[in-house]
Amino acid sequence: MVISAPSGGGKSAVRCGLLKLDKRFAFSVTCTTRPKRPGEKEGRDYYFVSSREFERLRISGRLLEWARVHGNLYGTPVKSVRDLLEKGRIPVMTIDVKGARSVKRIFPGAVSIFLLPPDLKTLVRRLKKRGEAPENIALRLATARKEIKVAYCYDYLVINDRLNKAVKEVAAIAALEVLKVRRNLEKVSAFGRQLAKKISLKL
Secondary structure, three states: OEEEOOOOOOHHHHHHHHHHHOOOEEEOOEEEOOOOOOOOOEOOOEEEOOHHHHHHHHHOOOEEEEEEEOOEEEEEEHHHHHHHHHOOOEEEEEOOHHHHHHHHHHOOOOOEEEEEOOOHHHHHHHHHHOOOOHHHHHHHHHHHHHHHOOHHHOOEEEEOOOHHHHHHHHHHHHHHHHOOHHHOHHHHHHHHHHHHHHHHHHO
16 A cells, blocks of 8 residues: 655554554555654664665665655665565555655555645644744645646545544555455455366266
8 A cells, every 4th residue: 555645744644543543554664864853763664774775775676666855765675565465464655656656567456545634724734843944844845736746646535634534544445455356366266166166066
């Protein structure tokens, strides 16, 4: 599951809500060159790496996607996603629109969700509350304008006006996707084989 949003859209808060709501969801930790913010922990929120280490990961092909955002580098280790999938978990990736396109190319079955705040006033208030400098807010709003233009490429849109409501809506999307026939072809085939065997034995 890929979740994108403008800075201040609440993708990290929604991700945390999902992890608390259902154990099937698991955070696919990304790496970044940006400084650690107060309260963030290594390996829980991000893998904080140097620019040199990030470049080494990128060149070696160990990043599923990567992008430069507001002067910092972000990337998702391929291994972190595959490990979760092999365990039957639902990896939740909170990444920008460029990264979302990269993930879709490698994992076509990924579900993409675009989060939007209810209005511009709310977005600015959230950025100020986060401690962003005025010049950074202006930069993030300019980036948001570009990101919103490609929101139509996503599978779903969720308005994050109330966090609990947004988390439940994203969880509902996951519940529907899990039930799609194309994600359960092996189960359908197995049942068909059992049915054919039962019929042939009676004949």
